[in-house]
Amino acid sequence: MGALGASNEPYLNKPARFPALSKENAVRAGQDKQKLDLLVDVLGGISKEQAIVMLKKSLQILIEVGEKNNDKYKIDSTNDSSLLKTKNMLSDLLSEKHGGETLAILIGTLLKIYSNSHELGYKVEVHKVNQSGASSKEIGDIDVYDGSVLVFSVEAKDKPFTLQDVEHSLKKSLSAGLDKSIFVYGNSINISEDLHSSVKGLAEKHDNLLAFSSFNEFSTFMLLLSNKSSVLDLPRILLETAKESLASDSTVTYLKQFIKDTLETDN
Known part of the structure; x- marks a missing residue:
């Protein structure tokens, strides 16, 4: 997907709206x-036979790029660490x-x-x-579905934020028909007692069950509610999630190397 563009709704972008390549197509000046x-001039001067050869070559390149990208997300490690060490490893990743x-x-x-621990089948x-919100289908930074039904969404903030940011997230959940929402902030973010109190009042104001927690708190409860066999698969799931979220190459490299180094040290 990344090789062809990372648009959330690729068929809504301007190039895809034109049935043919033409110099009259709408495009920014400059x-x-x-x-x-240049593209029209080059492609306009080739024969049908040349076009077929070029198309085959393009497809070959795309296949090679795809195979290379798939290797980037592969990892042989499994997580044999205790739940406590796993929680600490995830916190250190931040x-x-x-x-x-x-x-x-x-x-x-x-x-x-x-989800895997309890065979919920969540997507x-x-x-x-x-x-977030770039597509009409997106509610939070992370959306969780049971089939086609939105179960809940999560807002993730790893930078300073305000009460207005929390309310904006909460309202997005409400607009999606949810009476519950989750807001998780990074461990390095300092939250004042006033903000905690205001967030509680905000949830009551909108009659919304809001879980407002640091990643440390969130990860502790999620691991407590998960079984060990599912946690073993953490390295693969981590990189799978990085791929699906179109994470940058630097992020993928960092996650992969950190996990490998940490697990090798523990073992």
Whole structure:
């Protein structure tokens, strides 16, 4: 998907709205317009036979890129650590935020492990960071479905935030027909007693069951509610979630190396 573009709704972008490649297609002036004109000039001068050869080569390149990307997300490690060591490892992972990607991926991973533990069959969607709401289908940073039914959504914040940010998240859940919501913030974020009190009042105001917690608190409860056999699969699920969320290469490399190094040390 990343090789062809990472749009949440690819068929709504402008290039896909035009039935044919033409210099009359709408495009930004400047370099974009120059590139369009060049593309039309180059492709307009080739024969049908040349086009077929070029198409085959393009598909071959895409297949090679796809295979290379798949290898990037493979990991042989399993998590034999105790639940306490696992919780500490996940908390340590947050030492590098990667623009908030680390937190969102860790939350999604724990939700998948919980679902697997109880055979719930939940579909956990971790959206690309800072693009929550980019699609009409997205509610929070992480949306959890039971079939086609939205069960709950999670807002993940690993940077300073305000009461208004919490209320905005809560209202998105309400607009989706949910009377419950989850807000998880990074361990390095300091929350004042006033904010805690205000958040409680906010939930009561909107009659919404709101779980407002640090990642440490969230991960503790999720691991307590999960079975050991599901936690063993954490490394694979972590990288699977990174792939599905279109995490950056630097984030994937960091997660993979950190997990491998930590588990090798523990063993």
